[in-house]
Amino acid sequence: MRSKKLITVGVAILTFSTTLSQSSSASIDLNQTFIPADNSWIPSGNEGVDPETTSYIVNDSFVEPWLTGGGSNVTSMTKKPLPGNPDNIDQLYCASYQDKECRSSDLFFFSVLPVCENGNSADCIVSLNLQNSGKEDELAFKKYLDFQGTIDENLLGKKPWGAENIAVHQVLDFAGEPSRDLPPGSRVSLWQSKTASENSNDFYAIAITMKGQAKAGKDSDLESFQISITPVIERSDSNYFAPILVSTQEKDGHIGVGGSGGAAWGQKCIYRTSGKCYVRAEFPENVTLKLKANLSSSVTGWLHGRIGKPDIQIKNLSKRINQVTISGEPLKIPIEVEDFKASSLPKGTSPFGDQGGIRWNLFADGDFRFTWFEKLLPFLDDKADAVTSAWSLRSVVSSNLNPCLKSSTKLVGLVTTNAMMYNGEAPKFEKGFLAYRVAGLHKGTDNEVWRGTYDLVMSSESARCLYQFSTAPVSATIQVVNSGGENQVSTTTLSEKNGWLRLGAYNFTFSSPTIKVKLTQEVQKISSTPLGFKQTTIKCVKGKQVKSITSAKPVCPKGFKKK
DSSP states (O other): OOOOOOOOBBBBEEEEESSSOOOOOOOTTTTTOOOOOTTOOOOOOTTEEEEEEEEEEEOOOOOOOOOOSSSOOEEEEEEEBTBBBBBOEHHHHHHETTTTTHHHHEEEEEEOOOOSSSOOSSSSEEEEEEEETTEEEEEEEEOOOOOOOOOOGGGGGGOTTTOOOOOOOOOOBBBBBBBGTTOOOOOOOOETTTTTTOOOOEEEEEEEEEEEEEEEOOOOOEEEEEEEEEEEEEEHHHTOOOOEEEEETTTTTEEEEESSSSTTSSSSSSEEEEEEEEBBBBBOOOOOEEEEEETTTTEEEEEEEEEEEEEEEEEEEESSSSEEEEEEEEEEEEEEEEEGGGGGGGGTSSSHHHOOOOEEEEBBBBBHHHHHHHHHGGGGBOOOSEEEOEEEEEEEOOOOOOGGOOOOOEEEEEEEEESSEESSSSSSETTTTTEEEEEESOOOOTSSSSOEEEEEEHHHHHHHHHOOOSSOOOOOEEEOOOOOOOOOEEEEEEEEEEEEEEEEEEEEEOSSOOEEEEEOOOOOOOOOOOOOOEEEEEEEEEETTTEEESSSSSSOOOOOEEE
C-alpha cells in the first residue's frame, strides 16, 4: 500500500478588497504560432493494464471527444417492447427534425451551434475576441470542420459481442425549430486572427453544444449546455476519415445510434475530418478570450467550469433570445495518472469494484466523483503528473438549490476553479455561507505548491434575495476551511457591476478545502423574495427622522410610522 503523502492545507478568514486583481502586463503577439499540447500522459483505453493492476486517471471531461467528433445529430426515441424488456426504446437516425422518423415521435438532439448569419439569429455564435495588455484582436470565422467524404461501409456487419451494425450515416447539419426551442445543428467552427497568414494552420475551435429531448410536437427540454474554446493545429493526414453515425442492433433487437471516427479519447487528434487531424495546442500566455453568442432563453440557471476571472454580460434581444458575452482567462488544470496493485487498495476505494485490469477515468466535477476522489486521495502521489489548459463552461444539473439560486427564465451565476476536483454544482447556502468544495494534490508537475483559484459570479438579485439585502452596497468575507485549522494567505476580490456580483479567491492550497463566502450589509434588511420580485418603497417617520424602506411588502421599523 502506498504511504500517505504530506499535504499542508490552510484555513483563512479574509476580507475582500473592492478592486479586481490585474493579470500580467506582459504583451504578446496575438498571431504567434501555436505550440502542440503534450498529451503523452493520456493512455488509451485499458491498454497496458495487467490483470493485477487498477489504474486511475483524474482529469477534466473537456478532453472527451464529442459524440460525433465535432458534429450534431438528432434521433427519434420510439418505444418498442421486447421480450424481457417491455420498456425498450429504440433510437433511430434522423437527418433533421423534419425527418419522417422524428416528425411525430419523441426525439433526442445533440446540437453544435453554428455561426450567426444575421444579428438576431438564435442559438449561434456572434464573435470571438482576444485581449491582452490593452490590445484586442477580433477573430474571423474561417470555416467549419469538413465532414464531407466517403462513408466507410466496411463498418457494417456483425461485431464480436453479437451486435450488428445495420446502417451508417453521414453527419449532417440541420435547421432549428425556434417555435419549439429546438436548436440548429452544425459543426465545430474554426477562427483565426484577421491578420493571420493565409497559410496559417492555427485555429481557435469553438464548440457550443446543447443536448436535450422533446416530446412529440412539444417544446424542447434542454438537459445540458456546454461551451469550450480550444487552440488547435490543423495537420494533413490521409489516415483519417470524416466521422459518421452508426445504427447498431443488439442481440435482443434493441436499436441505437452512436458515433464512429472523428475523435478518439487518448489519441493525438481532438477532432478528425477527411484527411485532417486537429491537434490540441496550448493557449498563448496572458490572454483573455471574449465570446459572444445569441442563446435561447432555455439556457438558464448556473454554469461551472474552467475560466479564470470570468465576466458575464447579458443583453435581451427578444422574448426568447439573449445575447450572452463571457470573457475570462484560460485555466491550467493538474492531471493525475496512478497505477495500483489492485490488492493494495482497501476494499471499497472504488465504487465500481476492486478488480484489476481496468483503467478508471475520474472526471473533475460532481459530488459522486468528488467522494471517490477523496477516498483515493491518501494513496495518490503528492505531485500532479501533467498540466493542461482549458477555457470551458457547462451547465449545472442540480435540484436541491435554495429558491433564491434557482431560475427557469435566466442565468443566475457561474462558478470556476483550477482545482483538480470540484463538486460541479452551484454553491450551497448553509448557515449563512455560500459553500463550495474543491480538492487536489498539493504540488504541480514542477514540485512547486499548486495554488488554487476560485471565482464566483452571481446575479446581484440572487445575492440580495439570499441575504435579504436592500440595493445598498455589500461587503464579503471568505474562508478556506479544512479540519486542520491552519491559517493561510490568499488574494481575494469583490466587485459589483451591471447587475452581477463578482467574488474571487486565489493562492490557496490543497488537499480538500471548502471555500465559504459570506456577504454582509449594514442597512435595513428586507424580506426574502424569489427571483424576479417587485419592490415597493415607503417612507417612515419618527419625529424628525425619516427612513426609506424598500421591500416586496415594506413595513416601518418599530417606533416609526408610515408617512
